[in-house]
Amino acid sequence: MDRLRATGAITGFTVRVDPAALGWETEGFVEIYCRGNTSPETIQRGLERYQEVVSASTVTGEADAIAQVFAADMRHFERVLERIAGEPFVERTKSVLVLSPLLRRFSSGAPS
Numbered sequence: 001m002d003r004l005r006a007t008g009a010i011t012g013f014t015v016r017v018d019p020a021a022l023g024w025e026t027e028g029f030v031e032i033y034c035r036g037n038t039s040p041e042t043i044q045r046g047l048e049r050y051q052e053v054v055s056a057s058t059v060t061g062e063a064d065a066i067a068q069v070f071a072a073d074m075r076h077f078e079r080v081l082e083r084i085a086g087e088p089f090v091e092r093t094k095s096v097l098v099l100s101p102l103l104r105r106f107s108s109g110a111p112s
Contacts, residue, residue: 016106019054019070026071027098030084031063038064038089046087052080063094 004010019027034043040058043065047056056067067084071077077097085093 023072024052024070026073026077027101028069028071028077028081028095029098030067030069030081031059031094032065032067032084032090033062033092033094034064034089035091040065042089046089047084050080050083052076053084 001010019025032043043058044056047053047065047067050069052069052071053067054070056065058065069077069080071080081093081095084090
């Protein structure tokens with residue numbers, strides 16, 4: 001472990017929390033369409049304030065970014081969506097809700 005950490009192969013340790021165990025059983029993805037030339041750093045700063053946003057990435061296609069959101073229920077999801085849509089850099093959003101997660105993988109290194 002020490003050698004892997006020293007070479008940079010291991011960059012840190014994390015804990016994975018099941019959002020449903022915390023009562024956050026509603027999951028969705030929010031496509032974010034930005035105004036003008038919005039930098040990825042601006043999007044990141046805007047989204048990192050929301051504890052409900054568990055991941056966010058810039059993407060190809062029409063949207064500028066996509067955010068994965070967990071919420072307690074539909075009303076909570078709606079409130080988060082409204083707050084994200086109200087960010088100054090956001091022109092519009094498009095969201096989809098997850099009905100049943102089919103496959104989840106967590107990075108464990110490069111494929112062998």
